[in-house]
Amino acid sequence: MQTLLEAFRLIADPQVIVTVLLASIFGLFVGAIPGLTATMATALLVPMTFFMDPLSSIAAIVACTAMAITAGDIPGCLLRIPGTPASAAYTDETFMMTKKGLGAQALGSSLVSSVIGGLFGAIVLMVAAPSLARVALNFSSFEYFWLACIGLSCAALVSSTGFVAGLLSLFIGLLIATVGMDVISGSPRFTFGSVQLMGGVSFVPAMIGMFAISEILYSLLNGTARQRFAKPQKITGIFHGILPLISKYRTNVARGSVIGTIIGILPGAGGDIAAWITYATARRFSKESQKFGTGHPEGVIEAGAANNAGLSGAWVPALVFGVPGDAVTAIAVGVLFMKGINPGPRLFETQGAMLYAVFMIFLIANIALLPFGWLAIRAASKILSVPRPQLMAVILLFCIVGSFAINNTIFDIGVMLVFGILAFALSEAGIPIAPIILGIVLGPLLEQNFLTSMTIADGNLLAFFERPIAGVLGIFVLLLWSIPLVSAIMQVSRHVSHARPMKLT
Amino acid sequence: MSKAPFLAGAILSLLGAGVIAEAMRLPTIPGQTYGPGFFPVLIGAGLLVFGAIYALSVRRPMQAVILLEGEGTAPDEAEETVPERPFYGALAWLVTGLVATIFLWETAGFVLLMSVVLTVFMILLGVRFWHAGLVSIASTIIVYALFIKILMVPLPAGLLAPLGL
Numbered sequence: 237m238q239t240l241l242e243a244f245r246l247i248a249d250p251q252v253i254v255t256v257l258l259a260s261i262f263g264l265f266v267g268a269i270p271g272l273t274a275t276m277a278t279a280l281l282v283p284m285t286f287f288m289d290p291l292s293s294i295a296a297i298v299a300c301t302a303m304a305i306t307a308g309d310i311p312g313c314l315l316r317i318p319g320t321p322a323s324a325a326y327t328d329e330t331f332m333m334t335k336k337g338l339g340a341q342a343l344g345s346s347l348v349s350s351v352i353g354g355l356f357g358a359i360v361l362m363v364a365a366p367s368l369a370r371v372a373l374n375f376s377s378f379e380y381f382w383l384a385c386i387g388l389s390c391a392a393l394v395s396s397t398g399f400v401a402g403l404l405s406l407f408i409g410l411l412i413a414t415v416g417m418d419v420i421s422g423s424p425r426f427t428f429g430s431v432q433l434m435g436g437v438s439f440v441p442a443m444i445g446m447f448a449i450s451e452i453l454y455s456l457l458n459g460t461a462r463q464r465f466a467k468p469q470k471i472t473g474i475f476h477g478i479l480p481l482i483s484k485y486r487t488n489v490a491r492g493s494v495i496g497t498i499i500g501i502l503p504g505a506g507g508d509i510a511a512w513i514t515y516a517t518a519r520r521f522s523k524e525s526q527k528f529g530t531g532h533p534e535g536v537i538e539a540g541a542a543n544n545a546g547l548s549g550a551w552v553p554a555l556v557f558g559v560p561g562d563a564v565t566a567i568a569v570g571v572l573f574m575k576g577i578n579p580g581p582r583l584f585e586t587q588g589a590m591l592y593a594v595f596m597i598f599l600i601a602n603i604a605l606l607p608f609g610w611l612a613i614r615a616a617s618k619i620l621s622v623p624r625p626q627l628m629a630v631i632l633l634f635c636i637v638g639s640f641a642i643n644n645t646i647f648d649i650g651v652m653l654v655f656g657i658l659a660f661a662l663s664e665a666g667i668p669i670a671p672i673i674l675g676i677v678l679g680p681l682l683e684q685n686f687l688t689s690m691t692i693a694d695g696n697l698l699a700f701f702e703r704p705i706a707g708v709l710g711i712f713v714l715l716l717w718s719i720p721l722v723s724a725i726m727q728v729s730r731h732v733s734h735a736r737p738m739k740l741t
Numbered sequence: 742m743s744k745a746p747f748l749a750g751a752i753l754s755l756l757g758a759g760v761i762a763e764a765m766r767l768p769t770i771p772g773q774t775y776g777p778g779f780f781p782v783l784i785g786a787g788l789l790v791f792g793a794i795y796a797l798s799v800r801r802p803m804q805a806v807i808l809l810e811g812e813g814t815a816p817d818e819a820e821e822t823v824p825e826r827p828f829y830g831a832l833a834w835l836v837t838g839l840v841a842t843i844f845l846w847e848t849a850g851f852v853l854l855m856s857v858v859l860t861v862f863m864i865l866l867g868v869r870f871w872h873a874g875l876v877s878i879a880s881t882i883i884v885y886a887l888f889i890k891i892l893m894v895p896l897p898a899g900l901l902a903p904l905g906l
Contacts, residue, residue: 287892400791400794400795400798401795403787403791404750404753404788404791404792404795407753407757407784407787407788407791408753408788410780410784410787411760411781411784411785411788414780414781414784418767418777420770420777421768421770421776421777423767423768423777425764425767425777425781426760426763426781452835453832453835456827456828456831456832456835457827457828457832458827459826459827459828461828461831461866462828462866462867623868624866625862625863625866625867625868625873626863626868626873626876628862628866629859629862629863629873629876629877629880630876630880632835632858632859632862633855633859633877633880633881633884634884636839636842636855637851637884637888637894637896640894640896641888641892641894644894644895646842646843646846646847649839649842649843649846650843653836653839653840653843657836661745661749662749664745665745665746665748665749665750666745666746666749667746667749667795682780683780686775686780687775687779690773690774690775691773695773695774695775
């Protein structure tokens with residue numbers, strides 16, 4: 237109770253409130269503009285969070301991403317261009333609804349279901365995280381090693397361009413993480429004599445490069461840099477008749493929230509995958525599955541709830557174990573580390589009030605989605621008419637100043653440029669970027685826990701299976717690793733009969 | 742499929758070999774089985790093997806282990822608005838501008854440097870001169886003031902220092 241009161245006191249701080257407000261507006265704007273993703277919004281936000289206290293910075297990231305994911309539905313519905321990847325699953329459906337004159341219903345139902353999904357995920361986070369943390373207090377380096385393995389493996393496995401591409405991306409991230417002084421012995425690795433690289437590759441400039449600069453490069457090379465969007469129709473009355481609609485499809489809201497949260501909690505998978513899967517489950521269990529794709533709200537409601545629920549769920553492993561579930565929480569974990577706060581079960585004892593304050597921010601941000609989302613939909617035609625060249629110039633300016641501001645060195649602007657080009661080249665070659673971030677964040681965790689464990693166990697690898705929880709986690713990891721192997725073997729054995737991958741429909 | 746995946750796979754595979762060679766030279770800690778070179782060797786091996794697999798699988802595209810229905814068939818963005826030609830000029834300027842920024846940061850100063858880089862960038866994307874100039878100078882000065890005064894980031898004044906900026 238005392239903690240709760242203390243938490244209330246923390247979020248009543250004007251700095252926190254103003255931060256949440258500004259971050260929300262920023263998130264809505266970025267989310268509503270196609271080509272700018274929630275991850276990019278977070279990356280651009282990080283240099284700002286550097287000057288805030290830990291609570292404000294986490295609050296800013298939470299509010300910004302929740303708003304961005306929801307605002308991403310707007311251009312999808314109006315122009316058939318998803319604002320963020322998380323909306324891509326049901327973009328066609330909402331656009332068909334708009335064509336049928338149901339645009340208000342499409343936006344209204346995705347907004348309201350987003351709020352419900354987000355709230356559900358936040359409540360699960362509030363309830364599950366502290367009790368999981370109590371279990372995690374007994375974890376040693378053996379368990380943490382396996383947790384890091386699970387996070388990394390899932391990131392590679394769910395990669396949409398194939399697991400080989402995902403694995404490659406992961407190894408690149410892990411390699412980047414090894415640059416600098418080795419934590420155990422202090423010997424410099426891959427620094428090539430550079431003093432600036434001794435401390436490792438700076439995280440923030442690398443991220444800004446990978447998510448913002450690469451996006452600018454992409455739009456320049458694909459000729460979309462000057463593209464103007466068609467003027468969308470004005471949508472009003474989005475809340476009209478929404479409550480009966482939501483209650484008619486309450487099973488979808490519930491299923492979307494539950495599946496979304498679970499997928500979010502799984503390391504490596506976030507809101508966009510949750511949306512794809514729940515859109516598919518909505519269709520599978522629907523009584524009117526033939527209506528899907530013709531402008532039917534059912535899938536939109538389920539997937540709309542799921543992507544916001546996934547966003548909240550991803551914070552469970554991030555806060556409890558320090559093992560992030562997606563690119564956004566990976567960035568958040570990085571921010572907390574920079575502030576000298578190590579996410580993990582101890583945090584629930586030492587910083588209980590702050591954590592409860594973070595949970596409350598989740599609830600507030602999701603409730604604030606209703607008025608903010610309404611405003612964003614009203615302002616949609618204005619937001620979408622922002623000229624692209626000017627927008628890109630301003631983004632570029634913030635990239636440069638943001639990369640510089642973290643360590644006040646020009647070297648970091650170079651890091652940003654190099655990573656921007658690297659990420660652009662990799663995505664042109666079909667290699668995803670998100671696993672790199674997880675590799676960078678989880679790499680040190682993986683290595684430290686491995687080396688610590690081996691020092692304890694005197695180099696005996698079987699020690700990783702000797703503690704009960706570690707053993708279970710270890711077997712789970714081995715099973716995960718066997719999925720691609722088994723599927724490869726099956727593919728070879730059924731080579732003649734046109735082998736197909738396992739399909740989740 | 743284009744040549745890009747093959748090239749990327751091949752380069753990453755070579756990088757893996759390089760990483761292994763470099764990691765072998767790292768010191769070992771006496772009395773311990775796993776030293777600072779252990780993880781880099783594993784990572785190098787991973788890059789070497791999977792880079793090669795990726796390069797060789799170009800002909801027969803690898804499919805996701807878990808295929809999500811509908812994924813990959815994202816709505817065609819180019820359907821309604823015809824994409825324009827690539828902006829090679831703006832791209833070249835962007836890279837040159839950033840490299841120039843790195844080298845002239847202290848001497849030229851933030852406001853001057855950024856104004857020029859951004860103005861030219863926008864002009865190359867078809868924005869009118871006065872408009873581009875106005876947007877870049879205004880946004881640069883606002884950002885400069887914000888970071889210097891409120892966030893205390895030492896952005897260089899450079900050539901404009903006599904103006905008391």
